[in-house]
Amino acid sequence: xxxxxxxxxxxxxxxELFVYPNEFIYWSIQIVMYPYMTGLxxxxxxxxxxxxxxxxxxxxxxxQFSLVFSLALLPVAAxxxxxxxxxxxxxxxxLLTPHFTSAIAAFGIVFTAYGLIVVSEIWFVYREYFVHQxxxxxxxxxxxxxxxxxxxxxxxxxARDVSEEAIAVDHKAAKILAGIGIPVACFxxxxxxxxxxxxxxxxxxxxxxxxxxxIMSAVVSGIALCMLTYIVxxxxxxxxxxxxxxxxxxxxxxxAEKEIISKATRYLLGFxxxxxxxxxxxxxxxxxxxxxxxxxxxxxxxxxxxxxxFVLQYTLGNLVPFVLLILPGLTIRRTVVALLLxxxxxxxxxxxxxxxxxxxxxxxxxxxxxxxxxxxxxFETFKEGVLGALTVIATPFVLFWLINKFxxxxxRDIGEV
Amino acid sequence: xxxxxxxxxxxxxxxxxxxxxxxxAFVFLTTDEAKAAIAEAKVRWAFLVDTTKCVGCGLCVxxxxxxxxxxxxxxxxxxxxxxxxxxxxxxTLADSPDGGRDGFTTGTIRDEEIDxxxxxxxxxxxxxxxxxxxxxxxxxxxxxxxxxxxxxVVLIDREWCIGCGYCIMACPYGVRFFHPEHKVADKCxxxxxxxxxxxxxxxxxxxxxxxxxxxxxxxxxxxxTQIITTERVAVLKDEYGTKPHVFYIGLDASVR
Numbered sequence: 116x117x118x119x120x121x122x123x124x125x126x127x128x129x130x131e132l133f134v135y136p137n138e139f140i141y142w143s144i145q146i147v148m149y150p151y152m153t154g155l156x157x158x159x160x161x162x163x164x165x166x167x168x169x170x171x172x173x174x175x176x177x178x179q180f181s182l183v184f185s186l187a188l189l190p191v192a193a194x195x196x197x198x199x200x201x202x203x204x205x206x207x208x209x210l211l212t213p214h215f216t217s218a219i220a221a222f223g224i225v226f227t228a229y230g231l232i233v234v235s236e237i238w239f240v241y242r243e244y245f246v247h248q249x250x251x252x253x254x255x256x257x258x259x260x261x262x263x264x265x266x267x268x269x270x271x272x273x274a275r276d277v278s279e280e281a282i283a284v285d286h287k288a289a290k291i292l293a294g295i296g297i298p299v300a301c302f303x304x305x306x307x308x309x310x311x312x313x314x315x316x317x318x319x320x321x322x323x324x325x326x327x328x329x330i331m332s333a334v335v336s337g338i339a340l341c342m343l344t345y346i347v348x349x350x351x352x353x354x355x356x357x358x359x360x361x362x363x364x365x366x367x368x369x370x371a372e373k374e375i376i377s378k379a380t381r382y383l384l385g386f387x388x389x390x391x392x393x394x395x396x397x398x399x400x401x402x403x404x405x406x407x408x409x410x411x412x413x414x415x416x417x418x419x420x421x422x423x424x425f426v427l428q429y430t431l432g433n434l435v436p437f438v439l440l441i442l443p444g445l446t447i448r449r450t451v452v453a454l455l456l457x458x459x460x461x462x463x464x465x466x467x468x469x470x471x472x473x474x475x476x477x478x479x480x481x482x483x484x485x486x487x488x489x490x491x492x493x494f495e496t497f498k499e500g501v502l503g504a505l506t507v508i509a510t511p512f513v514l515f516w517l518i519n520k521f522x523x524x525x526x527r528d529i530g531e532v
Numbered sequence: 533x534x535x536x537x538x539x540x541x542x543x544x545x546x547x548x549x550x551x552x553x554x555x556x557a558f559v560f561l562t563t564d565e566a567k568a569a570i571a572e573a574k575v576r577w578a579f580l581v582d583t584t585k586c587v588g589c590g591l592c593v594x595x596x597x598x599x600x601x602x603x604x605x606x607x608x609x610x611x612x613x614x615x616x617x618x619x620x621x622x623x624t625l626a627d628s629p630d631g632g633r634d635g636f637t638t639g640t641i642r643d644e645e646i647d648x649x650x651x652x653x654x655x656x657x658x659x660x661x662x663x664x665x666x667x668x669x670x671x672x673x674x675x676x677x678x679x680x681x682x683x684x685v686v687l688i689d690r691e692w693c694i695g696c697g698y699c700i701m702a703c704p705y706g707v708r709f710f711h712p713e714h715k716v717a718d719k720c721x722x723x724x725x726x727x728x729x730x731x732x733x734x735x736x737x738x739x740x741x742x743x744x745x746x747x748x749x750x751x752x753x754x755x756x757t758q759i760i761t762t763e764r765v766a767v768l769k770d771e772y773g774t775k776p777h778v779f780y781i782g783l784d785a786s787v788r
Contacts, residue, residue, distance in 0.1 A: 122606050123710040132642070133788070135659075135706035136612045136631040141697040201695020201715040205675075208694050214676035219698055222674070315772055316668060316704035407771075477706045478788035480626060 123201060126496060127488055132481035140473045140485045143499045145199035148507045150307045150329060151336070151465045153192040155511075157304040158337010159185035160233065160296055165382065167236075167293035173378050176525075180348075181341040182240065183524035186233050187515035192303075193226060195507055198498045218310045229296070229303050236292040238270075239285045241522050245270045246277050266521060304333040311468060318408030318479075319415075319472040324397050331390035336461035338383045342376060343454040344515075346447060348525060376450055380440050383457070391433055394464070411479045419482060420474060424467050432460015575683040576749040576777075577722055580756050580765070581658050583782040585743035588613055588656035590635040595738035597633070599723060608709040609633070610720040611660040611735055616786055617641060620652045624786040632656075657787050658744060660735070661686065661707045661720035662768065662776030669699035669708060669719075678717065684777060685724050690716050704772045722746060749777075 124139025159181045165171045166178030197206050213220040245267050252264040305326035311317075312325025349372050398416070401409060416424055436453035470485045488500030497503055519525065535543075596611045597604050613632030617625045625641045636656070639646050667686050670678050677692040678699055693716035700708040700717060711718035723733035727746060731737075736744045747756035759765070765779040768787070 121712045122608050123712075123715075125607060133626040133628075136628055137608050137700075137709035138706050139709075141700050141710070196696075199696070201697070201710055202693065205692070205694040208675040208677075208692065212675050212692070214673055216670075217672045217674040217698065219672070219674035219696060310698075314672075314701050316702055477704060478626070480624075480788050 127486045129484040129486060130481060133478050134476040134481035134483060135478055138476055140483055142469055142473060144487055144504045145195040145499055147465045147469045148195040148504055151462055152188060152195060152507060153304050153307050154333030154336050155340050156185050156188040156192050157300040158334045159188060159341050160300040161334050162338050162341050164293040164297050167290055173374050177341060177345050177375050177379060180345055180524045182237060183518055183522050184341055184344065184515055186237060187518055188511045189230055189233060191507060191511045194510060198503055218313055225303050225306055229299050232292055232296045232299055236289050236296060237522060239289040242274060242285055243277055243282055246275045301330050305330045316477065317472050318412055322397055324393055328390060328393045331386050331393060332461050332464055334386040335383060335390055336458055338379055339454045339457040342379050346451060384440055387437060408479060411475045415471060415474050420467060420471050423463060428460055428463035428467055432456055432463050573682040574750055577663060577684050577727060578747045578749045578760060579722065579778040580745045580747055580760055581778060581780050582743050583655055583657050583780055585741045586656040586658055587741055588615055588632060588636040590632045591738045592658060592735035592744060593631050593633040595734040599734035603712050606712045611658065614657045614659060616657060617646055617654040618652045618786055619650045626788065660778060662705055662778045663722060665775035665777060666773060668702040668774055672698045672702040685721050687721055687724060688717055690714050693717050704769050
C-alpha cells in the first residue's frame with residue numbers, strides 16, 4: 116500500500132479548488148450514524164414516556180415496546196464513536212481522564228447515566244413478570260428451561276415480593292424514572308448537537324440552535340422507527356394468526372394498531388413541524404446576516420448539496436411524508452411509506468450536517484467531496500464505509516430480538532397497566 | 533460484637549468525616565489558577581513570518597518533514613507554503629501542491645496557465661501551527677491528550693490521544709492531521725525538542741532568506757520580539773478569538 120493510502124481521509128476525499136493540505140473529510144459515515152442512532156434512542160424513550168409519565172393510555176403497547184427498543188438501540192449509539200476512533204483500544208480514556216472543557220468528555224457519563232435509567236425503568240416495569248416466570252419455569256423439563264430460570268433468577272435480583280403494595284411501588288418508580296429520563300434523553304441528544312454546534316471553526320455547524328434542532332429531529336426519528344418496527348411486527352403476527360385460521364384475532368390486532376398509530380402520528384407531526392421550523396430559521400438567519408462564511412455556505416447549500424438538502428432532506432424526507440400523514444383516510448400502508456421517508460429525511464439531515472459541514476474548506480475558497488467506500492479493501496474502508504454503516508443499523512434489531520426473549524415487550528398482557 | 537443502629541450511624545458519620553476532611557486539603561485548580569501558581573514563565577514562544585522574503589522554495593517543508601518524521605510522500609504536513617496570485621481582473625488564485633514541498637516552479641495554478649502580464653500581485657505565505665493562547669484544539673480534547681505548555685506551545689501526547697479528530701475539526705487554521713503511522717493527531721510544535729535545547733526550529737534553520745524566525749516574547753532584548761512589538765505585524769483569522777502567536781509581515785487581505 117502506498118503511503119498516501121494510509122493517511123486517514125485521503126481514501127474518500129476529493130478536493131476542489133483551494134483546500135489546505137491537511138484538510139480531509141475526517142469525520143465520515145460513522146459520525147453521521149452517531150447522532151442518527153443517538154436520536155433514535157432518545158426519540159424511542161420520549162415516545163415510551165408519553166405513556167408512562169403523561170398517561171397517554173392509548174400509547175401503552177407501543178410505549179412498552181419503545182422502552183425495550185430504546186435499550187436495544189442504546190449500545191448502538193456508542194458503537195459508531197468506537198468505530199471511528201483511530202485508537203479504539205483507548206476508548207475508555209474519556210472516562211479515566213475526562214477533560215471537561217471538551218463537549219465529548221462527558222459523553223461516557225451522560226450515556227451511562229441514561230443507560231442506567233433505561234435499564235432500571237425496564238426492570239421496574241417487568242419485575243413482576245420476572246418473578247412470575249420463576250414460578251412458571253419451576254420444574255419445567257429441558258436444559259434450556261433450566262437456563263432460562265437461572266436467567267430470570269438473576270433478573271429479579273432477589274426482589275420477589277409481588278404483593279399489591281410492592282407492585283404499586285414498582286409502578287411509581289417506573290413513572291419517576293420515565294420522568295427523569297425525558298430530560299436526560301433530551302440532554303443526551305441535545306448534547307450530540309452541542310458537540311457540533313460548539314465547533315467555532317466550522318461555519319455550518321456553529322449555531323446555538325443546533326442542540327435544539329437535534330432534539331426535535333431525534334424525537335421525530337425515534338417515534339418513526341418505533342412506529343415502523345411496531346407495525347411490521349404486528350402485521351407479521353396478524354399474518355401468522357391468519358394463517359392459523361384465526362381471522363378474528365387478526366382483526367383485533369388491526370384495530371388496536373390503528374388507534375395507536377394515529378395517536379403516535381400526531382406527536383410525530385408536531386415534532387416534525389418544530390424541527391423544520393428551527394432548521395429553516397437557521398437557514399434564513401444565515402442568509403440574512405450574510406457573514407463572511409455565507410458566500411461559501413450558499414454555494415454548498417444551493418449548489419453542490421442542493422439535491423441532498425432541498426430535494427432529499429426537505430422535500431422527500433419532510434414534505435412528502437408530512438402530506439402523506441396529514442391527508443385523511445390514513446392507511447397502514449401509507450403510514451409505512453411515510454415513516455420510511457421520515458427516517459430517510461432525518462438521516463439526510465445528519466448527513467448534510469456532518470458531511471455538509473466538511474464539504475467546504477476552512478479557506479472558504481475550496482470544496483471537499485465525500486465518496487463513501489462501498490466495497491471495502493481494508494478494515495478502515497469497511498468500518499468507515501457502507502458496510503460499517505449497515506452493521507450499525509442492523510445491530511439494534513439483533514439486540515432487540517435477544518432482549519425480547521427475556522422481556523416480552525410485545526405481549527399485551529404483561530407489564531404496567 | 534453487637535452494633536445498634538445508633539452506633540452504626542455514629543460510626544458512619546465519624547468515618548465519613550475522617551475520610552472527607554483530609555481530602556478537603558486537596559484543591560482542584562483551574563488551568564488559569566494552576567498557571568498562576570507556577571511563577572510567570574520566562575519564555576513565551578512566538579513566530580515571525582516575513583512573507584515579503586519568502587520565495588516559495590519549499591525547503592522549510594522538506595526540512596520539517598525530515599526533522600519530525602512525517603512520511604515524505606504523505607499528503608499531510610506540519611508546515612506548508614501557499615502561493616497567492618491576484619490577477620489584474622481582480623481574481624484571487626491560491627494553491628499549495630504537496631504543501632509547497634517541491635517549490636513553485638511553473639506559472640500554472642490547477643491547470644490554469646497564468647499570463648504574467650495579468651498578474652497584479654503575487655506572493656507566498658508559509659503556514660504553521662499558531663500556538664494560540666486560547667487554543668480551540670486544547671479546549672475540545674476529551675482526554676487532555678493535547679495541552680499547552682507553560683511556554684505557550686501546544687503539544688500532543690501520542691500515548692494518550694484516542695484519535696477522535698475533534699481537535700482537527702476545532703482548529704480554524706487546518707494545521708492538524710492524523711499521523712499516517714502513529715494514528716494520532718499531529719501538528720507543528722515549533723520543533724519543541726529543538727527550541728527547548730537552544731536550537732532553532734528545522735524550518736527556521738533551513739530558510740535561506742530569513743522569512744521564518746522564532747521569538748521569545750518575554751525577552752525584550754530578543755531581536756525578533758523587538759520586530760513583533762515595534763513593527764506592524766498581523767495574525768491569521770483573529771476573529772475566532774484563539775489569540776494566535778504566529779505573526780506575519782506583509783499579510784494581504786486575500787490571504788485565507
